[in-house]
Amino acid sequence: MQVMKKTDRGLSNKNLLNTFVELIRRASSDLPVDVVTAIKEGLLTEKRNSIAYKTLQMILKNIKLAKEKSLPMCQDTGTPVFYVTLPNPPLSPFVKGGCSGIRGIINQAIKESVHKLYLRPNIVDTLTGKNLGDRTGPGYPVINFEEWEKDYIKVILMLKGGGCENVGTQYALPDSRVNAGRDLEGVRRCILDAVHKAQGRGCSPGILGVCIGGDRVSSYEESKRQLLRSLDDRNENPVLGKLEQSIMKDSNRLGIGPMGFGGKTTLLGVKIGSLCRIPPSYFVSVTYMCWAYRRRGFEYENEKVRRWLY
Amino acid sequence: MVILNSPISKKEVVKLRAGDTVHLNGIIVTARDVAHKYLIEKKPKEYKKLLKNGVLYHCGPVVDRVGKKWIIAAAGPTTSMRQEPYTAEVIREYGVSGIIGKGGMGDRTLEALKKYKAVYFHAIGGLAQVLAECVVDVKDVFMLKEFGSPEAMWVLDVRDFPVTITMDSHGNSLHKTMYEKSGAILNSLITKGGL
Numbered sequence: 001m002q003v004m005k006k007t008d009r010g011l012s013n014k015n016l017l018n019t020f021v022e023l024i025r026r027a028s029s030d031l032p033v034d035v036v037t038a039i040k041e042g043l044l045t046e047k048r049n050s051i052a053y054k055t056l057q058m059i060l061k062n063i064k065l066a067k068e069k070s071l072p073m074c075q076d077t078g079t080p081v082f083y084v085t086l087p088n089p090p091l092s093p094f095v096k097g098g099c100s101g102i103r104g105i106i107n108q109a110i111k112e113s114v115h116k117l118y119l120r121p122n123i124v125d126t127l128t129g130k131n132l133g134d135r136t137g138p139g140y141p142v143i144n145f146e147e148w149e150k151d152y153i154k155v156i157l158m159l160k161g162g163g164c165e166n167v168g169t170q171y172a173l174p175d176s177r178v179n180a181g182r183d184l185e186g187v188r189r190c191i192l193d194a195v196h197k198a199q200g201r202g203c204s205p206g207i208l209g210v211c212i213g214g215d216r217v218s219s220y221e222e223s224k225r226q227l228l229r230s231l232d233d234r235n236e237n238p239v240l241g242k243l244e245q246s247i248m249k250d251s252n253r254l255g256i257g258p259m260g261f262g263g264k265t266t267l268l269g270v271k272i273g274s275l276c277r278i279p280p281s282y283f284v285s286v287t288y289m290c291w292a293y294r295r296r297g298f299e300y301e302n303e304k305v306r307r308w309l310y
Numbered sequence: 311m312v313i314l315n316s317p318i319s320k321k322e323v324v325k326l327r328a329g330d331t332v333h334l335n336g337i338i339v340t341a342r343d344v345a346h347k348y349l350i351e352k353k354p355k356e357y358k359k360l361l362k363n364g365v366l367y368h369c370g371p372v373v374d375r376v377g378k379k380w381i382i383a384a385a386g387p388t389t390s391m392r393q394e395p396y397t398a399e400v401i402r403e404y405g406v407s408g409i410i411g412k413g414g415m416g417d418r419t420l421e422a423l424k425k426y427k428a429v430y431f432h433a434i435g436g437l438a439q440v441l442a443e444c445v446v447d448v449k450d451v452f453m454l455k456e457f458g459s460p461e462a463m464w465v466l467d468v469r470d471f472p473v474t475i476t477m478d479s480h481g482n483s484l485h486k487t488m489y490e491k492s493g494a495i496l497n498s499l500i501t502k503g504g505l
Binding site: 166 | 370374385391438474493
């Protein structure tokens with residue numbers, strides 16, 4: 001009976017809508033503290049008044065300005081990628097229309113965010129080339145739904161810029177171009193090759209999300225999901241943790257630096273996960289995130305935000 | 311640090327070298343994918359005066375309208391490589407002296423920079439707020455209705471717009487040098503093994 005009662009009460013879509021708009025504002029204008037800290041740490045490794053130092057200084061100034069003005073830190077407000085975790089239906093505080101109800105609220109929140117200048121009108125019909133303005137359409141935004149046993153909603157939003165998305169890449173091992181076999185040394189070679197090929201074009205210093213294994217789609221998906229981890233966390237798997245450290249160290253030896261101008265800060269972080277695979281496939285997927293690593297989240301319970309994430 | 315005023319004469323262009331940091335003043339015109347295609351396929355004559363010795367900016371800004379005024383709310387550079395198929399021809403047709411963007415450009419553009427005397431200015435990617443503050447006036451906008459706001463050609467008056475020359479009119483490209491230099495380091499790291 002108690003469960004029924006909770007279900008009956010329902011959630012106000014208006015409150016949830018406002019929370020989504022605030023989520024978008026925070027994501028677009030206010031860079032999470034783990035990322036800002038990593039950029040500051042990068043600055044300290046660079047020679048004072050070198051171009052790398054000045055570039056990172058300028059980036060920090062930009063971050064501060066965007067926060068003060070509640071305006072996009074980068075005009076490419078990217079593809080909004082949402083990760084929505086809903087309570088199991090019997091426990092669920094009712095959101096009208098379930099997943100499609102949430103989708104409707106998100107689409108409305110995007111429309112409002114375009115009018116408030118938190119987002120650029122950033123969606124184009126691929127066939128006609130026409131900009132759809134404040135509207136949304138198939139593939140934009142990306143929304144991933146999941147369920148869990150807790151009785152509140154969790155939402156994470158990542159704004160994924162186009163420049164860095166374009167330098168993401170996938171390898172199928174063995175890969176003779178980079179002399180990579182089907183082992184961790186092969187994986188290492190692929191990832192370092194991706195960092196080298198990207199140069200500054202993904203707006204370095206960047207953050208890598210990597211997945212080893214899976215099929216082509218799940219592998220790319222998991223590589224992006226790795227970016228939800230905090231920059232200062234530790235990989236639960238010691239083998240992957242060691243690989244992360246090794247890639248980080250070697251990448252920052254390449255000398256590419258901020259924007260490819262040269263310097264020690266090529267990457268701010270490396271996050272690697274793995275999925276099972278079938279014997280014929282061995283994928284290494286790399287998602288490159290620019291320094292404007294915009295991700296924010298919230299937990300929502302009883303008509304209000306339980307806590308903000310990141 | 312070099313202070314430059316746009317339009318930039320070809321005489322000034324040849325003095326500039328890859329590696330120079332520049333504060334740019336004057337008129338710059340935004341152009342992204344759709345505008346480049348339009349400039350090449352339709353060859354509209356009315357832009358010739360505007361772009362002669364002018365500076366193109368690879369940027370799709372966030373723009374606000376306050377009363378009758380346009381306000382640039384965010385305006386960082388976009389990836390320049392997407393304009394590689396068009397840029398050599400745009401430089402030749404319109405006499406452009408400078409391109410602002412990010413990530414650098416390829417061999418065709420580098421050749422055109424040399425042949426027709428122009429430079430590539432690298433702005434810092436993602437610097438949307440700092441660069442928006444350098445815009446003191448929006449002078450005009452072209453093809454707004456046709457292309458939509460991010461793809462329209464915005465004529466911006468800027469002050470102290472910070473950029474670094476990474477490709478010059480003498481055939482130098484810092485992007486090429488960096489690719490080779492970091493490639494050599496990569497090879498030594500691979501040979502050494504890491505795990």
